[in-house]
Amino acid sequence: MLPDSVDVLVVGYGPVGAALTALLGRYGVGVLVIDKAPGIYTAPRAIALDNDALRILQDVGVLEGFDRCEIPQVTMRSPYFGHFGTMDTSASINGHPMLVTFYQPQLEAALRRKAEGSASVTVACSTTLLGFSDEGVQVRATLQDARGTRAEVTCKFLIGVDGANSAVRKAIGQEFRGKSYKQDWLIVDAVGVPDNIDHVEFICDPRRPVPHMVAPGNRTRWEFMLAPGESREQMETAESIRRLLAPWPGTDKATIERKAVYQFQARSCEKYRKGRVFLAGDAAHVTPPFAGQGLISGLRDAQNLAWKLAAVISNRAAVGILDSYDSERRPHALAMIRLAKGLGSMIMPGNAFKAVIIHGFIKVLRLIPPVRRFLESAGPKPKSEYPNGLFVPGKGRLKRGGLLPQARLRDSNGSLLSDQFLGPHLTLMSFGSECRLDSEVDALWSQAHGTIVSIPAQAEFSHLDGWCAVIRPDRIVLHDGPAADASELARQSLNLMRHS
Template identity: 50%
Template sequence: MTTIKEETPVDTFIPQQVDVLLVGLGPVGAAAANLLGRHGVRTLAIDKAKEIYTAPRAIVLDNEALRILQMAGLEDGAFATLAVPKVEMHSPLFGNYARAYTAGHVDCHPRLVTFFQPELERVLRERLARHACVDTALGVELTGFEEHAGGVRATLLLEDGRTQQVEARYLVGADGAHSRVRRLAGIAFDGKTFSQDWLVVDAVDVPVPIDHVEFICDPRRPSPHMAAPGNRQRWEFMLHPGETHEQMERPEQIRRLLAPWCDADRATIERTAVYRFHARIVDRFSAGRVFLAGDAAHITPPFVGQGLVAGLRDVANLCWKLAWVVQDRAAPAILDSYDAERRPHAKSIIQMALWMGRLVMPRNRLAAFGVHGLMALLQAIPFTRSYFQDLKFTPPNRFRRGLFRPGRGGSRLVRGAPLPQGLVRRSVDTPCVPSDDVFGQALALVGFGCDPALQLSPGLSAQWEAAGGRILHLRHRGQPGDVARSWEDMTDALVPDAAPVGWVAVLRPDRTVMHDGPLDQLDRLVSEALTLLGGPDPAARPAAARAEAGPQLAA
């Protein structure tokens, strides 16, 4: 097992056979490697670069992304973040014509934060040392692969010029916008490239601090501006035709650009880069035994800060399904749900970003007058004002079809959508912990104010255990119960806000509601959920495999 450190070279160990070959160790790939490691999947993660990419890239995460990083093993405070209280849209014609309030928490995480991407990547890579089933190899490049009945035979180019073949049951490409995995798999990547280039400037110790995000929507030069951890600030400036990268990155030009905000001589310019933004998505997220995630599958314009978030949603959705298949807990057919669930939502996020881009960078003053004037008018109407201020325009991460039982069970739970996260505790003498940490890396059969373990038939209980399931009893606050077998919801986020007392739900390891209904229909619900997984008969599985299936009752 090799630990990756940004400044330290690593020895290259290439196993000949793994369950998953993961190509790309950026933030999405590193998060995927940790998720696979937590599920106990034999994984080889490679990257052709030997060091973490330090140019300015992603800077914003939302509560969903933070929750996924929590699933990947990053506790609160594992990397520095700065909670953003508001996002403002400023027009030279109409002033602050729109704003969104982002203070507060959702699912035990801030609604919006900024962060420093190299630090996040370093932490994710260091955490891989905790997973003996994950091997990493830097300076190693995928040159080709062949798919066969049992898996994928990949050819790797090592740093010393040698080649080596690796047999993997599945191949995951998280290797960025220029993904070689995508090209070798023959997956189309269509979309739009913006004609404008943008200069990104990260500065440290800026003498005029801010605590929020602002979009200066001036058609002469749109300029997003935001605060970040470590006393950083970021600006993005749209380049005009004829302005070159070299001209715009000169210190004197950067000083001129920053002059409206601060004296750049009193700040330290940490990083600069020029990017051209894209809006693209593949026509399918998988081909046979090959899967794409992150920028390899979709590129989102940065105006809503959802690019990295979308990639994290990808791997949270995919990795547990790969784990369940390679560990014989589910049928390979469940992998088809990855494309069905993720591609529609990723496409809707791209469309939202394009819409936001039209607000940020109007083509001319006339367009700015029309668009910003309309937005200013809508801010005077309570309904439309709250629609923007409360971020109701963001497409919810709910699946229209996929690996869940269609329909509604009659509670506030939505099948195909995430279960909220709350704080729970064993008793008054024990600390509160986030409920996702209690659910762990398993399927979860959750009883809201009731204990499903007392009602589930013995045969189904054995099948549930074989499918990698566990059983949890959540008590509403103040409800008596066996503290050794149940958890008390201290925030009402689960009982009764999500589901009433006497209700049960089947949760996937990515916290998506697979099925739900009243306790008196428990056996039917569990049986139907197991049918969705399509796993083998537990009695036919080897004893060792059954033993590895995981606990059936939360400890």
């Protein structure tokens, strides 16, 4: 039985839809999440997560629910120059490895368990969105289940997380803008390859580029660019796959878990919101696979949007704060698309002449120590910060609109990541000493469910002694200043939330 009305209707129950539902559910928001499929798609698809994604999944509470392989490095090889590029991913950033691979069905299962553990969440698989209308104060949607039974549901907000062919995006008149790559690629996922690699490598041969990587469960993935004249039917045969894998010893003994031909895109729509309807994940933007940022960008969408919707639905914030979802997430998603396109030009240069120019130029650049360090430390990757959005403009010791660093804090009982001290609402965080609010602001802060946390000014926070900051639930710095000004910082932050 479907509810007649809910706070939020989520259309799409893939990993981004499930993460969004889980985050909304923890606030007690009434959510109906629907999906056309009867269950989890069991073949692996996305394969990479970075430290930002792991931090979001830490927030969702599913880090223990899926296996990961930590990737120490990403290498690039050219048929003309040999090894010409490396990215060192062995470091930990904000408490998490820079890069891991994972098995998507396992992560999806963990996210769904978390979402369905909330009493306010209703799940309806094998259910299709037939249409909807935004009536200004609510959205009215028509749904149909697998038996053909129709139901009408009203919601305060509707979120399309229904993939690159999003029906929600089309219904609100948004079109993808950008580039569609017509080149076919064959994904091969295998289990049981002997002497598996422990990293990610890109074989940047213009005749047939091949990304190759390790994954959990003794898995290996290859992606082969198809040559002109090679068809899907021809290249998905067992004979063709054996021929493609022949350069890697022992692959004849492995089990092929998945084989699929796909094309990728570099596209985004112009707005991620229209009225009471929002787009997230692949419904809003699709990213070439070379930077591994497709799913990660969707997870950033989910974390950014969930707490804002919950604050508006509970009347703790003005509906105007929802405008910041588009102004924050769309430019960042576009920056990640540009990064992926740039990497794509190195991985699939198109012909030998371009390969020699591009790969040779990068190899020469790496002879310059500062440039080499910049490239090897993922310097070109856009930072997780917003130039414009829901934060108080100005400069402090922290980057307003940027992610608060996460540190591992140690005491006699062991160590904890500092995010574990932050709640699902606004947090006033002081470093090295306690900060106090005057009685009026303290009452307003409590009404907003805000929390106050004091942590030692150690390690990553040593430069913040005597400082405090207002942190959003998605760990973005909303405001910061001297601890003595805590009341004014809190007051300005609450005003921003209520009058945006």
